[in-house]
Amino acid sequence: MKNSYLNFEHSSANLVRRLMLTFYKTIQVRTFMMATLVLISGSFFSCGDNYLDPVPSSAISADVFYTNEDELLNAVINMYDGIQGVNALDNSDSNANHAIQVEFYITEMRSDNTKTKSSEGEAAQFENYTLRPTNGIVYDYYRSFYDVLKRANIVLANIDVASEANKAKIEGEAKFIRAYAHFNLVRLFGDIPMADRVIGIADTDVQFTRTPKAQVYDLIIDDLNAAIASLNNAYKNRASKAAAQAMLAKVYLTLGTNYTEAQVLCEAVINSGFALEPNFNDVFYNENNNEVIFSIGFLANPASDSQGFSAEWLNSVGRSSGVNYVTNEAAAALDAKGGNRAAYSYRIDPAQPTQKQVAKYFPNGENGGATGVTFNSNPRAAGNDWIVLRLSDVLLMHVEAIMAGGASTSAQAALNSFQKVRNRAGLTDVVTSITKEELLDERRVELAFENHRLFDLIRFNAAQDVLSAFSAANGYSFTSTDLLLPIPQREINLSQGMLTQNPGY
Amino acid sequence: MKFIQIINKKYRQVLGLAAFISVIAVFISCDPALSAFEFDLPEAGSIADATPPTANFSATQSSIDYRMYNFSNLSVSATTYFWDFGDGNTSSSLDAVNTFPGEGTYTVTLKASDALGVESIFSMTVDVVEPEAPEAIVPFIREAGFEDNSPGSEECGNGNMDGRDCWRISGGTIFGITSSPVRSGSQGAKFDAGSNRVAYQALTVTPNTDYIVTIYYTIKTSPLGSAMRLAILGNAISHASEAEDAIIASAIGDNQDDANEYLPLVLSFNSGATDTIAIWIDSNNVAESRIDDVSIMLAE
Numbered sequence: 001m002k003n004s005y006l007n008f009e010h011s012s013a014n015l016v017r018r019l020m021l022t023f024y025k026t027i028q029v030r031t032f033m034m035a036t037l038v039l040i041s042g043s044f045f046s047c048g049d050n051y052l053d054p055v056p057s058s059a060i061s062a063d064v065f066y067t068n069e070d071e072l073l074n075a076v077i078n079m080y081d082g083i084q085g086v087n088a089l090d091n092s093d094s095n096a097n098h099a100i101q102v103e104f105y106i107t108e109m110r111s112d113n114t115k116t117k118s119s120e121g122e123a124a125q126f127e128n129y130t131l132r133p134t135n136g137i138v139y140d141y142y143r144s145f146y147d148v149l150k151r152a153n154i155v156l157a158n159i160d161v162a163s164e165a166n167k168a169k170i171e172g173e174a175k176f177i178r179a180y181a182h183f184n185l186v187r188l189f190g191d192i193p194m195a196d197r198v199i200g201i202a203d204t205d206v207q208f209t210r211t212p213k214a215q216v217y218d219l220i221i222d223d224l225n226a227a228i229a230s231l232n233n234a235y236k237n238r239a240s241k242a243a244a245q246a247m248l249a250k251v252y253l254t255l256g257t258n259y260t261e262a263q264v265l266c267e268a269v270i271n272s273g274f275a276l277e278p279n280f281n282d283v284f285y286n287e288n289n290n291e292v293i294f295s296i297g298f299l300a301n302p303a304s305d306s307q308g309f310s311a312e313w314l315n316s317v318g319r320s321s322g323v324n325y326v327t328n329e330a331a332a333a334l335d336a337k338g339g340n341r342a343a344y345s346y347r348i349d350p351a352q353p354t355q356k357q358v359a360k361y362f363p364n365g366e367n368g369g370a371t372g373v374t375f376n377s378n379p380r381a382a383g384n385d386w387i388v389l390r391l392s393d394v395l396l397m398h399v400e401a402i403m404a405g406g407a408s409t410s411a412q413a414a415l416n417s418f419q420k421v422r423n424r425a426g427l428t429d430v431v432t433s434i435t436k437e438e439l440l441d442e443r444r445v446e447l448a449f450e451n452h453r454l455f456d457l458i459r460f461n462a463a464q465d466v467l468s469a470f471s472a473a474n475g476y477s478f479t480s481t482d483l484l485l486p487i488p489q490r491e492i493n494l495s496q497g498m499l500t501q502n503p504g505y
Numbered sequence: 506m507k508f509i510q511i512i513n514k515k516y517r518q519v520l521g522l523a524a525f526i527s528v529i530a531v532f533i534s535c536d537p538a539l540s541a542f543e544f545d546l547p548e549a550g551s552i553a554d555a556t557p558p559t560a561n562f563s564a565t566q567s568s569i570d571y572r573m574y575n576f577s578n579l580s581v582s583a584t585t586y587f588w589d590f591g592d593g594n595t596s597s598s599l600d601a602v603n604t605f606p607g608e609g610t611y612t613v614t615l616k617a618s619d620a621l622g623v624e625s626i627f628s629m630t631v632d633v634v635e636p637e638a639p640e641a642i643v644p645f646i647r648e649a650g651f652e653d654n655s656p657g658s659e660e661c662g663n664g665n666m667d668g669r670d671c672w673r674i675s676g677g678t679i680f681g682i683t684s685s686p687v688r689s690g691s692q693g694a695k696f697d698a699g700s701n702r703v704a705y706q707a708l709t710v711t712p713n714t715d716y717i718v719t720i721y722y723t724i725k726t727s728p729l730g731s732a733m734r735l736a737i738l739g740n741a742i743s744h745a746s747e748a749e750d751a752i753i754a755s756a757i758g759d760n761q762d763d764a765n766e767y768l769p770l771v772l773s774f775n776s777g778a779t780d781t782i783a784i785w786i787d788s789n790n791v792a793e794s795r796i797d798d799v800s801i802m803l804a805e
Binding site: 264404407464468503504 | 561565566567568569575576577578579581599600638639712713714715775777778779780
């Protein structure tokens with residue numbers, strides 16, 4: 001029995017042993033496979049979206065930065081910083097975005113108002129109509145304002161973090177900036193890629209498709225209407241209801257439609273509490289005066305907030321030897337029709353008396369003294385704000401809206417607005433009717449060197465006539481295709497054939 | 506042996522010289538000057554022009570002279586241009602300007618060619634039309650004399666054509682009809698004393714235009730202090746309560762000397778930034794008043 005007991009024990013122990021052995025063998029053979037099975041099935045359940053793409057915990061990225069309204073306001077201020085552009089004094093990298101600081105090259109210098117002093121460099125391409133698609137200043141403006149569009153679209157993409165009380169206002173502000181940037185780009189380049197959202201690197205269809213102008217204008221009008229509905233008139237250096245109304249009136253006048261609506265918009269701005277400065281000079285040297293509706297703010301200090309264009313308009317004070325110099329034609333027009341505005345709009349270059357300079361934006365109010373180059377503050381770090389919209393522009397747009405595409409008007413409302421502008425200029429003779437030519441001339445002498453002339457000529461259908469004559473008289477080579485800028489060559493190259501160039505380039 | 510060595514040496518020299526000469530010859534014969542191709546056929550080795558000229562242009566009418574057009578040349582890959590304006594004028598400049606002899610339809614053709622003599626032709630018809638100075642609208646006032654079955658009043662009010670339907674406004678009490686005294690026709694509008702009656706009619710006008718509205722009124726001689734008001738509203742309204750805020754011009758007539766004599770009440774106004782205005786007539790309800798013959802015209 002003992003034997004059997006032992007046998008049994010043995011046999012059970014054996015059994016156990018054999019079971020365990022089998023078990024271990026199984027494990028050994030299958031371990032690897034089972035481990036793999038476990039891991040594979042585990043991977044289906046354990047990895048979240050960010051497993052391979054973790055949010056950096058020691059740094060902030062744009063995807064996750066905007067979590068509350070204060071952070072969103074950083075993005076709002078960033079839009080204006082984008083429009084300010086970089087002052088070459090602060091950052092001499094030629095690939096930096098100079099934005100509004102180079103706008104005068106592609107507007108005023110392409111008109112019959114200004115030119116370079118010595119016809120040198122890329123800037124001369126603007127004045128003599130030999131512009132090439134490789135022009136760096138054109139590319140500078142283009143990429144600057146697409147950057148501004150991105151900044152505006154980032155605000156709109158993150159608008160949900162704003163409080164209910166301020167959400168509509170912040171949205172309106174971003175839409176105003178988006179409309180402002182699109183409006184300038186579409187007037188300058190024609191059909192353009194439309195940035196109605198943040199454009200990613202992979203969105204090549206958006207980056208390189210030239211959306212038809214009509215569609216871009218639809219977005220501009222929608223954005224401005226949203227701005228008008230939600231903004232108030234608290235700011236002059238930021239978007240305001242009046243700025244959006246004035247800009248929408250300008251859009252309608254540019255399209256040649258909705259004249260009555262444009263008139264209503266102008267009247268709304270005129271009745272919003274703005275007033276003409278009694279002294280023309282004060283418009284430009286009394287910062288944020290009652291006439292200013294929207295201006296881009298600059299400060300002399302710090303240099304990163306200053307502007308460098310005031311210095312460029314003087315004789316070798318900035319990096320160039322002198323650009324945005326006044327043409328003889330513009331000086332003659334100001335002398336003949338400007339009244340007291342002529343003295344405050346241009347002056348003889350003290351260092352080179354055969355040349356004439358713009359007098360509206362002397363850096364920090366200093367005109368450089370007898371030599372033109374003596375300054376107390378650094379002229380290359382100017383704090384002069386750049387005026388985008390002011391009341392007298394709106395008064396003249398009021399006349400244009402009442403004229404409604406006709407050849408003249410004698411409606412009393414138009415005469416009143418026109419008279420106000422002229423009275424301030426010392427031209428107090430009573431106006432009884434206004435023709436289209438008179439309105440165009442008045443705009444030239446009132447808004448000279450404020451980047452309006454080229455757009456006014458095009459809008460009044462006078463660009464080809466006036467600029468052909470101007471070009472012939474000065475030995476330039478204007479052709480009608482020069483009224484649009486070329487799409488920058490770099491963009492054409494990057495698009496690998498998707499972007500088409502404007503005719504004539 | 507020596508002879509062979511000498512021969513070998515010379516042979517090598519000759520070989521070397523021959524090799525040298527042949528190398529030079531190869532270089533000379535590969536001279537890329539055009540004369541090297543003189544026995545090649547023309548077109549051999551050339552590539553066809555991938556961008557032949559394409560003619561294109563746009564036309565803009567001048568705003569100074571309606572017969573003058575500016576033509577903007579949008580051609581691609583061309584060097585010479587020839588414009589035919591369809592009225593006998595031609596030009597060979599890049600951009601062109603042409604003054605047509607008068608109204609009409611002209612076919613403008615641009616022939617663009619390049620140095621290879623390849624031509625491209627593009628035509629466009631230009632319709633020269635003298636732009637009309639748009640006539641200012643003088644609106645038609647319905648039931649201007651408050652007569653029954655006045656022309657155009659079928660579309661107004663409750664359709665009974667009693668001379669009042671086109672003057673109704675929700676929230677306001679319509680005036681009554683009087684047959685004596687009237688100024689013309691057989692009916693006039695009566696504004697009873699102590700009863701707040703109103704007349705309203707919206708009209709389509711040209712913006713920023715001066716108009717003159719005239720009505721004729723008479724008020725009973727007593728009680729004194731009664732007056733009729735003729736006003737213009739700057740937009741159409743849908744309820745009488747909106748009238749007061751919409752008034753852009755008004756005039757008062759308060760002559761009570763003769764209960765039977767109709768006197769004119771005239772109001773000048775400018776339509777401003779709208780194409781719809783409305784006439785509004787009411788009274789201060791002191792004495793019974795009548796009006797007749799409402800008219801509107803352009804101020805000269």
